[in-house]
Amino acid sequence: MIEFLGHFHPLLVHLPIGILLIALLLQWLSRIKKYEVLQQAVPVILLTGAIMGLFSCITGYLLSITDDYNENIASWHMWMGIATTLAAFVLYAKEKNNRFKVNKPVLSVALLILIALTGHLGGSLTHGSDYLSRPFTNIFNDTAESMIIKPIANVQEAQVYADVIQPIFQTKCYSCHGPNKQKGKLRMDDSLRLIKGGKDGIVIEPGNADESELIKRMLLPDYDDDHMPPKEKPQPTKEQFALIHWWIANGASFDKKVNQLPQDDKIKPVLIALQNVSPEIKVTSDLPSSPVEPADANAIAQLKAKNILVLPVALNSNYITVSFINDTTVDNNDLQQITNFSKQLVSLKLSGTNINDEGLKTIAQCTNLIKLFLDGTPVTDKGLKNLTALTNLRYLNLVNTKVSAQGISELKALPKLQSIYLYKTLIAKQDWPGLQQAFPKTQLDSGGYIVPTLVTDTTTVKAKVQY
Amino acid sequence: MTQKELHNQRLLREAERSVLQMHTRRHFIKESAMGLGGLALAALFGCGKNNASSQIAFDPAHPLAPKLPPFPGKAKSVIYLHMAGAPSQLELFDYKPELMKMDGQLCPQSLLEGKRFAFIRGVPKMLGPQAKFAQHGESGAWVSENMPHLASIVDEVSFLKAVSTDQFNHAPAQLLVHTGSPRLGRPSIGSWVTYGLGTENENLPGFVVLTSGGRNPDAGKSVWGSGFLPSVYQGVQCRSEGAPVLFLNDPDGMSRDLRKASIDAINQVNAEEYKAYKDPEILSRISQYEMAYKMQISVPEVMNINDEPQYIHDMYGTKPGHACFANNVLLARKLVEKGVRFVQLFDWGWDSHGTDASLAIDVGFINKCRQVDKCITALILDLKQRGLLEETLVVWGGEFGRTPMMENREGKQNPFKGRDHHTEAFTIWMAGAGIKKGGSYGETDEIGYSAISGKVDTFDIQATILNQLGFDHEQFTYDFQGRPFRLTDTKGKVINEILA
Numbered sequence: 001m002i003e004f005l006g007h008f009h010p011l012l013v014h015l016p017i018g019i020l021l022i023a024l025l026l027q028w029l030s031r032i033k034k035y036e037v038l039q040q041a042v043p044v045i046l047l048t049g050a051i052m053g054l055f056s057c058i059t060g061y062l063l064s065i066t067d068d069y070n071e072n073i074a075s076w077h078m079w080m081g082i083a084t085t086l087a088a089f090v091l092y093a094k095e096k097n098n099r100f101k102v103n104k105p106v107l108s109v110a111l112l113i114l115i116a117l118t119g120h121l122g123g124s125l126t127h128g129s130d131y132l133s134r135p136f137t138n139i140f141n142d143t144a145e146s147m148i149i150k151p152i153a154n155v156q157e158a159q160v161y162a163d164v165i166q167p168i169f170q171t172k173c174y175s176c177h178g179p180n181k182q183k184g185k186l187r188m189d190d191s192l193r194l195i196k197g198g199k200d201g202i203v204i205e206p207g208n209a210d211e212s213e214l215i216k217r218m219l220l221p222d223y224d225d226d227h228m229p230p231k232e233k234p235q236p237t238k239e240q241f242a243l244i245h246w247w248i249a250n251g252a253s254f255d256k257k258v259n260q261l262p263q264d265d266k267i268k269p270v271l272i273a274l275q276n277v278s279p280e281i282k283v284t285s286d287l288p289s290s291p292v293e294p295a296d297a298n299a300i301a302q303l304k305a306k307n308i309l310v311l312p313v314a315l316n317s318n319y320i321t322v323s324f325i326n327d328t329t330v331d332n333n334d335l336q337q338i339t340n341f342s343k344q345l346v347s348l349k350l351s352g353t354n355i356n357d358e359g360l361k362t363i364a365q366c367t368n369l370i371k372l373f374l375d376g377t378p379v380t381d382k383g384l385k386n387l388t389a390l391t392n393l394r395y396l397n398l399v400n401t402k403v404s405a406q407g408i409s410e411l412k413a414l415p416k417l418q419s420i421y422l423y424k425t426l427i428a429k430q431d432w433p434g435l436q437q438a439f440p441k442t443q444l445d446s447g448g449y450i451v452p453t454l455v456t457d458t459t460t461v462k463a464k465v466q467y
Numbered sequence: 468m469t470q471k472e473l474h475n476q477r478l479l480r481e482a483e484r485s486v487l488q489m490h491t492r493r494h495f496i497k498e499s500a501m502g503l504g505g506l507a508l509a510a511l512f513g514c515g516k517n518n519a520s521s522q523i524a525f526d527p528a529h530p531l532a533p534k535l536p537p538f539p540g541k542a543k544s545v546i547y548l549h550m551a552g553a554p555s556q557l558e559l560f561d562y563k564p565e566l567m568k569m570d571g572q573l574c575p576q577s578l579l580e581g582k583r584f585a586f587i588r589g590v591p592k593m594l595g596p597q598a599k600f601a602q603h604g605e606s607g608a609w610v611s612e613n614m615p616h617l618a619s620i621v622d623e624v625s626f627l628k629a630v631s632t633d634q635f636n637h638a639p640a641q642l643l644v645h646t647g648s649p650r651l652g653r654p655s656i657g658s659w660v661t662y663g664l665g666t667e668n669e670n671l672p673g674f675v676v677l678t679s680g681g682r683n684p685d686a687g688k689s690v691w692g693s694g695f696l697p698s699v700y701q702g703v704q705c706r707s708e709g710a711p712v713l714f715l716n717d718p719d720g721m722s723r724d725l726r727k728a729s730i731d732a733i734n735q736v737n738a739e740e741y742k743a744y745k746d747p748e749i750l751s752r753i754s755q756y757e758m759a760y761k762m763q764i765s766v767p768e769v770m771n772i773n774d775e776p777q778y779i780h781d782m783y784g785t786k787p788g789h790a791c792f793a794n795n796v797l798l799a800r801k802l803v804e805k806g807v808r809f810v811q812l813f814d815w816g817w818d819s820h821g822t823d824a825s826l827a828i829d830v831g832f833i834n835k836c837r838q839v840d841k842c843i844t845a846l847i848l849d850l851k852q853r854g855l856l857e858e859t860l861v862v863w864g865g866e867f868g869r870t871p872m873m874e875n876r877e878g879k880q881n882p883f884k885g886r887d888h889h890t891e892a893f894t895i896w897m898a899g900a901g902i903k904k905g906g907s908y909g910e911t912d913e914i915g916y917s918a919i920s921g922k923v924d925t926f927d928i929q930a931t932i933l934n935q936l937g938f939d940h941e942q943f944t945y946d947f948q949g950r951p952f953r954l955t956d957t958k959g960k961v962i963n964e965i966l967a
Binding site: 154287307309311312313314315317319323325326373375395397399419421423445446447448449450451453454456457459460461462463 | 533535536537538539540615616667668669670781782783784805806824827829830833834837840841844845848849851852853854857883937
């Protein structure tokens with residue numbers, strides 16, 4: 001019964017608004033001589049408006065105790081509504097009995113402001129507090145969703161909850177279970193309250209997605225009253241459902257990164273799709289799959305001060321590339337600094353520098369190295385022995401160095417080596433077949449390609465027949 | 468001026484003054500109210516601020532400092548070989564034996580209905596392939612006898628055989644390929660890339676343009692312009708002989724020390740100016756002066772091909788001292804080796820209409836092929852043996868293709884065999900930096916007129932280039948005139964089929 005009466009509030013509220021506004025209009029018009037006669041109608045209209053305001057207050061209170069609204073706005077709305085009604089009664093009294101000690105113009109302006117404020121707060125309660133300003137804040141975005149869901153540069157490094165799950169909740173759940181409303185006493189924008197659940201108990205059982213109320217309700221057929229989100233509201237996509245399911249199944253953590261959760265083949269494409277707006281793009285990274293902590297900032301700063309390029313491989317990545325392209329003198333100190341972030345270092349370009357066999361010993365500590373450029377350096381076979389520690393190495397450039405087949409064959413043990421560039425080295429012609437055999441999986445590039453000069457390269461054709 | 472005029476003038480001034488005196492502070496505030504209110508409203512609703520602002524910060528003091536791509540890319544550098552004028556795909560890579568059977572016949576009406584051509588009028592005759600084709604390499608790619616060297620390295624490249632464009636005139640089509648718009652004003656792809664990634668070698672420009680014999684393409688310098696991006700990112704046009712960059716040398720009588728002293732002085736004045744006004748453009752100017760000073764040494768060094776050993780010259784077929792495409796190709800390799808981000812080469816003379824011998828498909832076109840075949844092949848192999856092909860993306864192509872019909876300019880037979888501009892299908896190839904080796908994507912119909920599968924357009928190629936460099940072309944934007952712009956505008960799809 002209470003709920004039934006409460007539901008009359010949205011209907012009733014519009015009556016006092018309209019009636020009181022008419023009363024104010026007539027009151028102000030009657031100050032003009034031509035319309036003086038209207039004054040007589042003002043008290044009765046004010047009284048009607050005030051009584052309607054009273055009914056609105058009562059039904060409004062009933063509605064507020066049966067449904068869950070943002071408490072803060074709801075209480076402001078309530079007190080403003082009561083104030084409006086009171087002001088209307090006082091103004092009526094003043095109209096009837098002029099001895100009543102209030103300033104009529106001030107009171108009527110106050111009433112107008114109260115009506116506007118109460119109405120606005122009421123609107124904020126039903127439509128959300130950003131309802132009015134939304135068309136303006138959205139000029140550059142087609143939908144509200146595109147504003148909230150930002151593409152993730154590197155999904156493996158992203159926060160599971162903050163970057164992946166929360167944006168889904170934000171677009172699909174918060175309008176009823178957020179700061180403005182807490183239907184079923186469930187509020188999802190706050191992780192603690194989300195865990196606590198709603199009036200029917202907890203909604204998330206970490207590690208057990210299928211038993212979680214949140215998942216169960218999403219899976220109910222859409223004609224079911226308990227189906228969430230309600231069928232008239234925007235529904236999550238299959239992928240979004242899969243992500244939420246995966247998140248809960250893996251412990252519903254609020255502070256882990258994506259790569260800290262196990263990923264099966266089903267969830268992987270969904271995750272990658274988040275990374276790129278066009279899901280068809282291939283991820284072309286060769287980087288190790290395990291995450292890594294940020295590199296030693298001090299060491300990086302020291303190298304940068306010496307004009308050495310130290311750059312992460314991409315935004316949001318802790319893996320580092322180092323290049324000596326602007327400074328070709330490498331000293332021991334530089335190498336020591338590099339070993340300070342040996343875990344993060346994946347590419348090291350020493351082309352044309354003075355790095356020698358001794359220096360390679362230090363470099364051998366950077367076991368995550370994938371690409372190593374030693375072209376045009378004084379390294380020899382002796383130094384190559386040290387490189388056997390670089391088990392992740394895939395690319396090795398030894399062009400224009402004094403290495404021979406003997407030194408190269410030491411690198412056989414490197415499991416991931418894909419290509420070695422050996423143009424202008426000391427490898428004798430007869431050693432090549434043996435080397436190729438020793439490296440069945442690695443592409444050894446001998447270089448020295450010749451593009452023969454054909455007769456046609458130096459001659460031109462002349463026109464033969466003219467039409 | 469007469470007494471009367473002077474008097475009138477004085478009166479007028481007095482009248483103006485009295486009007487101004489009437490204009491009180493109250494007037495001012497009253498008149499401002501609406502404007503200020505509007506500003507306040509705009510601020511409240513968050514207008515003017517763009518929520519989706521681009522991630523790339525423009526640092527005016529170090530505009531070319533290396534920056535990070537959003538995801539790790541395969542390519543570090545790009546060499547774009549543009550054959551301006553548009554080479555015929557039907558005499559190079561798109562083998563159409565069926566077209567041979569139609570040689571000399573009148574073109575079927577179905578191919579002409581609703582189509583517009585640059586020069587063909589009325590009903591033209593069909594023109595069969597004017598070159599012998601053979602399959603090459605393990606991939607079995609078809610290459611004509613016009614490019615015997617390239618045929619030997621088809622297993623290094625991926626062909627896109629059904630590229631299309633929507634511009635059939637040279638200038639707009641070239642602009643479309645390089646700036647993503649057929650009209651002037653957009654930044655070129657090299658500018659986008661240097662804006663997004665900066666460049667690793669602090670002594671060299673990030674974006675270098677080399678044109679054969681210094682002849683600019685039809686679209687002019689806009690194909691390497693910076694458009695609305697900061698002008699630092701426009702292509703630096705270098706010459707292979709004489710002063711590599713014009714106006715970079717010290718004038719006669721100015722010693723290097725004097726130049727250094729004057730640049731220091733200018734920079735000091737600019738630094739004072741910056742302290743006073745804090746305009747970031749001043750920092751940009753300071754860094755440009757310093758860069759120009761460094762380039763005076765480093766550019767002539769890298770642009771000098773005479774230091775290269777003889778076998779390299781033999782490999783490329785270069786002619787030191789002459790302006791030729793081969794020299795530029797060798798320079799491109801040297802520049803990329805030194806860490807230059809984007810090298811754009813333009814060659815000219817590929818517009819094989821058949822209006823004279825040099826533009827005949829069976830004369831001039833063959834000679835053009837001979838000029839570029841050897842050096843481009845050498846470039847791929849040289850990059851490969853230096854271990855650079857893995858991180859250098861090489862793109863070869865024109866701005867459109869050529870018709871399977873023989874051109875009949877204004878309805879009359881041309882003096883030589885030639886083909887008109889064709890937008891619906893042509894061939895572009897790419898190599899290196901994560902591009903599939905020995906790949907091919909797209910197919911044309913049996914006479915090479917239009918695409919029947921794997922159709923891509925110029926935006927897709929731009930999207931793929933950006934992808935290999937580590938950018939999502941849809942996210943790579945620059946805010947201009949109140950909206951984010953991107954190279955591929957509203958189009959473009961990465962061509963996954965040719966990615967390794």
